[in-house]
Amino acid sequence: DGGITQSPKYLFRKEGQNVTLSCEQNLNHDAMYWYRQDPGQGLRLIYYSQIVNDFQKGDIAEGYSVSREKKESFPLTVTSAQKNPTAFYLCASRTSPSRETQYFGPGTRLLVL
Amino acid sequence: QQQVKQSPQSLIVQKGGISIINCAYENTAFDYFPWYQQFPGKGPALLIAIRPDVSEKKEGRFTISFNKSAKQFSLHIMDSQPGDSATYFCAASMRSGNTGKLIFGQGTTLQVKP
Numbered sequence: 584d585g586g587i588t589q590s591p592k593y594l595f596r597k598e599g600q601n602v603t604l605s606c607e608q609n610l611n612h613d614a615m616y617w618y619r620q621d622p623g624q625g626l627r628l629i630y631y632s633q634i635v636n637d638f639q640k641g642d643i644a645e646g647y648s649v650s651r652e653k654k655e656s657f658p659l660t661v662t663s664a665q666k667n668p669t670a671f672y673l674c675a676s677r678t679s680p681s682r683e684t685q686y687f688g689p690g691t692r693l694l695v696l
Numbered sequence: 697q698q699q700v701k702q703s704p705q706s707l708i709v710q711k712g713g714i715s716i717i718n719c720a721y722e723n724t725a726f727d728y729f730p731w732y733q734q735f736p737g738k739g740p741a742l743l744i745a746i747r748p749d750v751s752e753k754k755e756g757r758f759t760i761s762f763n764k765s766a767k768q769f770s771l772h773i774m775d776s777q778p779g780d781s782a783t784y785f786c787a788a789s790m791r792s793g794n795t796g797k798l799i800f801g802q803g804t805t806l807q808v809k810p
Contacts, residue, residue, distance in 0.1 A: 587739075614796055623705065625785060625800035626740070633795065641797070673739050677796045683728045683789055685798060687739035 586610065587688035589674050594693045596661065596668060604659045604691045606674030614677040615657035616685060619643060619670045626673065632657055661693060669695050698723060700788050702801025709808050715773040717804045719786035722767065726788040730798070731760065731771050734783045743784070744771070776808045 628641030646665025
């Protein structure tokens, strides 16, 4: 099955803890994206990566970090500096610069204990 | 200038009726306008998309109408069905730079009553 997988489905974070959300794709897509979804605010871009070993900040990057060591993987770390991390996190990928369509994973819901 | 404004926030339609969701943008550099459908607890899925060189695009019961001069576009769902109940997002992006960054509207929660 080709697609984007995100794990875990639910994640609980304690005060002061860093947590990492996994995103894997086997679509051979070049670009990958992380969005945060809050009720009534749509999706907001956290980080994106167009090629391996390169990534750029999106609109709300503060308190988050990413890496892109492999084409198929783009993990997101929610650091303790992110004071309001409770949200639904969505990973997406895109084939190439000439194709605008982004395909989304099933999401990870992060909750604070 | 990077915003996409979407309305209404929520919509209730009877089965068989027409659902209409509107979006407006300010940045004239936007040249790709997709609509995504999202069911609760799932990731969004591309429904239909349009470029500014056409005024309308239809796929089955879903139609995008695009008004370039007014900088507005809308999604029409004909013969709405209970299975269409979901949250719908409009978005916009520009090909220049090739970053693929999508700017999303705030979303519209559609409920189709049987």
